Amino acid sequence: MTAAAGFRASGTAVGIKSSGAADLALVVNEGPSRAAAAVFTSNRVKAAPVLWSEQVLKAGELDAVVLNSGGANACTGPEGFQDTHKTAERVAEALDTSAARVAVCSTGLIGVRLPMDKLLGGLFASVGSLAATAEAGADAAEAIRTTDTHAKTAVVERSGYVVGGMAKGAGMLAPGLATMLCVLTTDAEVPQPELDAALRGATARTFDRIDSDGCMSTNDTVILMSSGSSGVVPDPCEFAQAVEAVCADLARQLIADAEGASKEIEIEIVNAASEADGLEVARSIARNNLLKCAFYGEDPNWGRVLSAVGTTRAKFQPDELSVAINGVWVCRRGGVGEDRELCDLSDRHVHLVVDLAAGSETVTVWTNDLTKEYVHENSAYSS
Amino acid sequence: MTAAAGFRASGTAVGIKSSGAADLALVVNEGPSRAAAAVFTSNRVKAAPVLWSEQVLKAGELDAVVLNSGGANACTGPEGFQDTHKTAERVAEALDTSAARVAVCSTGLIGVRLPMDKLLGGLFASVGSLAATAEAGADAAEAIRTTDTHAKTAVVERSGYVVGGMAKGAGMLAPGLATMLCVLTTDAEVPQPELDAALRGATARTFDRIDSDGCMSTNDTVILMSSGSSGVVPDPCEFAQAVEAVCADLARQLIADAEGASKEIEIEIVNAASEADGLEVARSIARNNLLKCAFYGEDPNWGRVLSAVGTTRAKFQPDELSVAINGVWVCRRGGVGEDRELCDLSDRHVHLVVDLAAGSETVTVWTNDLTKEYVHENSAYSS
Numbered sequence: 001m002t003a004a005a006g007f008r009a010s011g012t013a014v015g016i017k018s019s020g021a022a023d024l025a026l027v028v029n030e031g032p033s034r035a036a037a038a039v040f041t042s043n044r045v046k047a048a049p050v051l052w053s054e055q056v057l058k059a060g061e062l063d064a065v066v067l068n069s070g071g072a073n074a075c076t077g078p079e080g081f082q083d084t085h086k087t088a089e090r091v092a093e094a095l096d097t098s099a100a101r102v103a104v105c106s107t108g109l110i111g112v113r114l115p116m117d118k119l120l121g122g123l124f125a126s127v128g129s130l131a132a133t134a135e136a137g138a139d140a141a142e143a144i145r146t147t148d149t150h151a152k153t154a155v156v157e158r159s160g161y162v163v164g165g166m167a168k169g170a171g172m173l174a175p176g177l178a179t180m181l182c183v184l185t186t187d188a189e190v191p192q193p194e195l196d197a198a199l200r201g202a203t204a205r206t207f208d209r210i211d212s213d214g215c216m217s218t219n220d221t222v223i224l225m226s227s228g229s230s231g232v233v234p235d236p237c238e239f240a241q242a243v244e245a246v247c248a249d250l251a252r253q254l255i256a257d258a259e260g261a262s263k264e265i266e267i268e269i270v271n272a273a274s275e276a277d278g279l280e281v282a283r284s285i286a287r288n289n290l291l292k293c294a295f296y297g298e299d300p301n302w303g304r305v306l307s308a309v310g311t312t313r314a315k316f317q318p319d320e321l322s323v324a325i326n327g328v329w330v331c332r333r334g335g336v337g338e339d340r341e342l343c344d345l346s347d348r349h350v351h352l353v354v355d356l357a358a359g360s361e362t363v364t365v366w367t368n369d370l371t372k373e374y375v376h377e378n379s380a381y382s383s
Numbered sequence: 384m385t386a387a388a389g390f391r392a393s394g395t396a397v398g399i400k401s402s403g404a405a406d407l408a409l410v411v412n413e414g415p416s417r418a419a420a421a422v423f424t425s426n427r428v429k430a431a432p433v434l435w436s437e438q439v440l441k442a443g444e445l446d447a448v449v450l451n452s453g454g455a456n457a458c459t460g461p462e463g464f465q466d467t468h469k470t471a472e473r474v475a476e477a478l479d480t481s482a483a484r485v486a487v488c489s490t491g492l493i494g495v496r497l498p499m500d501k502l503l504g505g506l507f508a509s510v511g512s513l514a515a516t517a518e519a520g521a522d523a524a525e526a527i528r529t530t531d532t533h534a535k536t537a538v539v540e541r542s543g544y545v546v547g548g549m550a551k552g553a554g555m556l557a558p559g560l561a562t563m564l565c566v567l568t569t570d571a572e573v574p575q576p577e578l579d580a581a582l583r584g585a586t587a588r589t590f591d592r593i594d595s596d597g598c599m600s601t602n603d604t605v606i607l608m609s610s611g612s613s614g615v616v617p618d619p620c621e622f623a624q625a626v627e628a629v630c631a632d633l634a635r636q637l638i639a640d641a642e643g644a645s646k647e648i649e650i651e652i653v654n655a656a657s658e659a660d661g662l663e664v665a666r667s668i669a670r671n672n673l674l675k676c677a678f679y680g681e682d683p684n685w686g687r688v689l690s691a692v693g694t695t696r697a698k699f700q701p702d703e704l705s706v707a708i709n710g711v712w713v714c715r716r717g718g719v720g721e722d723r724e725l726c727d728l729s730d731r732h733v734h735l736v737v738d739l740a741a742g743s744e745t746v747t748v749w750t751n752d753l754t755k756e757y758v759h760e761n762s763a764y765s766s
Contacts, residue, residue, distance in 0.1 A: 074686060075685075307457075334458055
């Protein structure tokens with residue numbers, strides 16, 4: 001958060017989590033620019049902080065983002081929305097700004113009110129700890145963790161400016177977006193419409209192309225803020241690429257740390273008639289539980305790939321489909337190809353290629369295997 | 384198979400399965416009627432026997448169905464189709480009919496050719512064992528099992544006639560259809576168009592409304608044959624209800640025996656604006672891995688229900704949604720309802736009700752929980 005100049009951050013434990021771990025993060029843009037853009041979950045059931053932040057971001061400017069773990073504040077009715085409103089107001093008071101310039105993000109269990117006494121009580125400590133140091137940025141990334149085994153940050157430097165980011169998310173990872181919160185900061189001077197375009201392009205090709213378990217959350221939020229404090233006005237293309245690089249780095253970190261996963265599976269659809277076709281096929285494969293179990297068992301069961309492809313509306317002929325698993329073309333033109341015994345699935349990274357033989361588009365989606373540990377983690381406690 | 388008069392059946396072990404278990408079933412219609420109807424998987428990647436039987440069924444008449452377990456004969460190219468053709472021809476020779484009147488069904492691993500020497504060699508024993516006894520019917524049901532822990536049959540009797548059925552399927556159960564083979568027989572005298580209508584109506588409300596794991600197979604086939612040997616021409620409504628009763632019974636048996644499942648979950652969507660809306664919402668919930676894990680852990684995590692509902696295009700307002708788990712309204716009007724601790728999830732049967740408050744349609748879909756045993760069973764071996 002603080003790799004880009006013009007930002008202060010903090011991460012503190014205020015008692016929302018019963019474990020006593022850090023659970024409140026604050027990121028403040030010191031300017032001179034306050035331009036900001038955001039994308040939110042496409043789930044129609046949206047948490048209170050998403051409803052709030054969607055309104056706030058309409059103005060295209062932000063002074064601060066406050067994020068809590070330990071509770072999603074989703075499905076909590078009008079009272080939950082009031083809780084979000086109060087949180088933004090209290091942050092605004094402390095920073096001498098208006099609540100309408102403060103975004104709020106929450107993550108954790110759905111359907112439970114936040115302990116507002118603890119949250120509001122802890123805000124003063126949170127504001128008091130704000131700093132522009134690397135440590136303060138790391139603290140913020142730490143405070144948004146839920147089942148993440150480690151904090152996730154990424155930074156890229158370009159000619160005279162920096163784009164940095166932090167993210168959380170370890171389960172419920174699915175397009176549109178993953179179950180994740182992400183805040184990106186840059187000290188480049190970028191007009192709001194350009195921030196918005198860069199962010200939408202980047203998330204569509206990164207966070208929207210990871211699908212750990214097919215489940216879409218109520219709280220997903222990605223916010224990009226520009227302080228302009230470097231004074232550098234970047235080339236729009238270069239800037240968009242920098243934002244995408246940070247998002248891609250964070251997205252891969254999310255998949256690498258997905259709940260209970262033992263494999264990171266790269267699903268590459270080649271020769272699709274369109275990008276939409278490629279995406280539909282890739283997502284259908286990414287959500288096929290039987291295939292995900294097979295990869296967990298290191299079994300190159302390519303029949304399960306074809307049965308997933310067959311459920312889509314994409315353009316293809318069944319007898320033209322080919323499938324490679326880690327370089328071995330186990331299925332050629334809809335029939336048996338090379339010996340499946342040649343596939344080595346012992347590595348954590350699995351590369352699946354499906355050739356639709358219907359065009360020239362290539363689309364890649366990342367997913368995980370389905371493991372006993374995933375079932376354990378998601379059955380053993382409410383999250 | 385033999386509960387209805389006019390049918391002979393057999394089930395034998397011909398060596399397709401390395402375990403030596405029964406793997407070849409034969410059902411023969413002795414008439415006087417030979418009317419038949421069928422529905423097939425909506426997967427675009429169809430196994431050779433599906434492609435064959437679709438052609439055969441166009442004539443609306445069948446003399447016999449031959450079914451093997453131990454191999455799906457899917458994604459096996461033109462050679463696989465030739466194997467199916469040869470199987471039908473050999474059965475036709477033995478029964479003194481034409482191959483065009485013999486349907487073929489296969490189930491098992493995708494992407495492997497069938498051991499045709501064993502299959503064809505075993506057909507003579509199979510034909511030789513044909514009998515109209517209850518035991519022969521039970522043998523046929525036994526021979527189509529794959530991971531099913533037991534054979535599945537159902538019979539209903541109506542005024543002067545019988546509808547009977549057998550089915551297999553324990554995983555890859557998803558609408559359109561489940562991974563299943565099912566043969567239904569009746570001694571009622573029913574014209575083919577009426578058979579077809581009864582079968583389509585029944586499967587749409589039974590097999591198409593079970594969704595164990597969201598995966599759709601390449602081989603699903605449901606065949607209904609009428610021998611007319613009772614001489615009874617039934618009331619069309621009563622007959623359709625009888626067929627649906629047999630299908631419903633078999634569908635529940637499939638869900639009860641789904642791979643690794645510890646819960647049977649009845650998802651009832653009430654007050655939907657349309658049947659299509661109710662189905663979309665129910666299927667979205669049935670495919671939510673996080674919720675299915677929660678039920679495995681007996682955790683009434685209703686937030687996961689709402690986040691699944693929110694991914695659909697059905698008509699609803701988020702703040703009008705209510706959810707009951709085993710009779711406890713844990714979510715009312717989009718917010719926190721009764722204490723989730725009141726839910727007792729210890730029973731194998733879980734009843735989930737989602738009130739969309741958008742109309743008056745009710746739709747029910749059955750699914751299972753997602754368990755460590757499911758992952759184990761589907762990772763530990765190729766099927």
